[in-house]
Amino acid sequence: MARAATTADVFNAVAEPRRREILDLVATDELSVSELVQRLGIPQPQVSKHLRVLREVGAVHVRSDGRQRLYRANPEALRPIHEWISGYVAALEERFGELDAVLSELKREEQGDDGQDA
Amino acid sequence: MARAATTADVFNAVAEPRRREILDLVATDELSVSELVQRLGIPQPQVSKHLRVLREVGAVHVRSDGRQRLYRANPEALRPIHEWISGYVAALEERFGELDAVLSELKREEQGDDGQDA
C-alpha cells in the first residue's frame, strides 16, 4: 500500500499547506474559485483540485450562484483534529493549571450552583 | 512534484493514524520499541520507521538505555497544529462565548489585579 489518500480523513486533507491556506481564506468569507485563484496566486485547476479534496472530507461547503461556486469552511469537519490535539493542550498552554481550574469551576456552576456574573 | 514528504512538517507526520497512535502511547509513558511493537501489534521495522518520521519532525525524543531505545513524546512539536486549529476552536467549542470571557478575565487578573485562589 502507498500513503493514505488525502481524502482519507481531515488529517491528511489539511496536511497540505495550500489547503490550510484555502480553509483559512474561506473561514471568514464565502469566496468563489476565481477569488481564491487571485488571492492564492496559483493556477485555477490546482485550486479546484484542492477544493475537491476539502469537499470530500467535508471541510468546505459549496453553493452555486450562477456560473460561480461559492465556498465556505465547515469547521465541524476539523473536530477530529481538535479532539486529538486537545490531549496535548495542557502541555502546550503555559497557564494550563489555572485554565483547568477555571473550566472545572465553570462546569460546577453550570451544574446548578448560583452564579454572579460580572 | 509529488506529495510533500511526511517529514516535511508535523502536519504531514501525524496525518498517519499509526503515528498518532504511537505519539499517544509515548505521551504518558516512556516506551521502548519492543513495547510499542507489542502494543501496536505491527512488525518492528514499521514501528522503527514511524518513529524515525516522528523523530525527524521532533515529535518524539529518544534516550538510549543499554540496547533499548526509550521514546517519549515531545508535545512542543505539535504547537503548529495547536495554533492552526485554535483559529477554529471558537466554532467547535459549545460554550466558546463564556470561555472567551473567562480567558479575558484571567488575562486581566494576570496584568495586576489581585487574585483569590480556591
Add this chain to the structure above:
DNA sequence: TTGACATATTCCCATATGGGTATATATTGA
C-alpha cells in the same frame, strides 16, 4: 569471540500524489 537480543536500515513494489497543460462542462448574454 561468539551468540542472543534490540533496533535501525535497505530493498522492492503498488499506489496516490501535486504540478502542468489541455479540455470538458455549465451558465450567461447577445
Add this chain to the structure above:
DNA sequence: TCAATATATACCCATATGGGAATATGTCAA
C-alpha cells in the same frame, strides 16, 4: 445558436509513500 466566462476534470509525470522481507548495526552476557 454562438462566444465568453467560470469551474471541473482528464492526462502525464516525477516522487515519496507504507507495507513486507531481509539484513545491518549495536549492545549485552558468557
